[in-house]
């Protein structure tokens with residue numbers, strides 16, 4: 514797989530280069546030059562395959578000239594070692610549970626695959642790889658747990674003070690070893706800006722081998738396509754073929770992966786991009802004007818993104834044609850009040866307790882069905898995190914139903930450590946230069 518930059522279609526880099534650079538010098542994003550089609554026979558018989566088998570098929574279609582088959586197979590079996598069940602809630606409604614990995618969020622797919630790809634490409638004796646990552650909550654935990662103990666790597670996580678949940682903070686700050694956490698006095702966008710500035714800084718680049726673990730890294734996008742195919746397989750097994758996916762969206766990496774799966778040949782009727790009031794994309798699809806805004810804090814804090822970094826990938830997949838995007842992507846936004854109502858409604862109607870991000874995806878399905886009464890597709894809304902990561906949001910009656918997984922209980926006894934920094938780049942740079 515060769516990749517170009519969304520800002521320079523003549524550029525050609527290998528997958529390995531794209532993984533370690535994370536972002537091209539021209540500040541575009543890497544995209545595959547060619548998107549191969551999965552063979553039709555595989556799609557027709559997809560229900561016969563398991564998640565790791567589907568993952569291998571999809572990954573090898575993209576990466577066969579980059580990672581030999583046996584190595585890729587081993588890498589996938591190690592990275593994708595947990596399930597992604599599409600749980601049936603009623604005849605035509607499913608929740609795709611993506612929170613069965615170590616950090617209890619879908620980002621485990623991307624982070625675990627990426628860390629193993631990087632470790633695979635790192636040669637013995639090479640310079641330490643410094644991973645810089647900004648997180649609004651879930652990325653940090655997934656990346657920390659994904660890289661923990663991976664030799665020859667160091668991870669620096671920036672998170673906004675007071676804007677991540679207690680369990681998320683534990684996942685960020687109790688690791689030690691090759692993981693360090695920085696609590697930034699600012700928003701997620703501030704954290705992301707600091708990371709971007711570091712990547713653009715000559716002095717830092719001369720001294721360190723920097724790489725990003727944010728959803729802009731192409732190696733995070735690829736494994737997120739796996740569960741779209743696997744869900745289609747699970748539904749097909751039940752005789753359902755027309756599928757609508759509703760994706761709770763912040764930086765638009767998850768839905769970007771869904772759209773990449775679609776371009777690889779996955780039959781999908783419609784994607785619904787569900788956002789909170791950070792609604793840059795729904796506004797864009799309505800007005801045609803792309804206007805980013807500073808992020809607003811909401812209950813669904815992993816989606817508090819005013820300038821979604823993967824949106825340019827989606828426009829690139831559709832050759833900048835808004836009309837073509839709108840044929841496949843519907844987008845709705847919901848307020849915190851609506852999110853709470855959605856949580857209650859899901860509990861009442863379908864007896865399911867969902868995290869606030871997931872509840873927004875559910876609300877978007879409801880709205881889509883009202884607006885498209887003739888579409889009888891099965892609807893799958895993605896559950897991107899376990900409800901226990903957001904304990905303060907639920908009414909007591911619903912909170913009481915949430916089971917705390919084992920992964921969390923062990924974190925609580927560990928010592929916490931985070932360094933504190935402001936939003937100025939000079940402070941962050943000095944911190945990094947200290948080593």
Ligand SMILES: *Cc1c(COP(=O)(O)O)cnc(C)c1O
Nearest residue numbers: 651763764765766767815897898
């Ligand atoms: C990261 C995250 C999202 C948003 O995903 P994007 O790929 O950034 O659109 C949604 N929900 C949860 C729980 C997340 O952690």
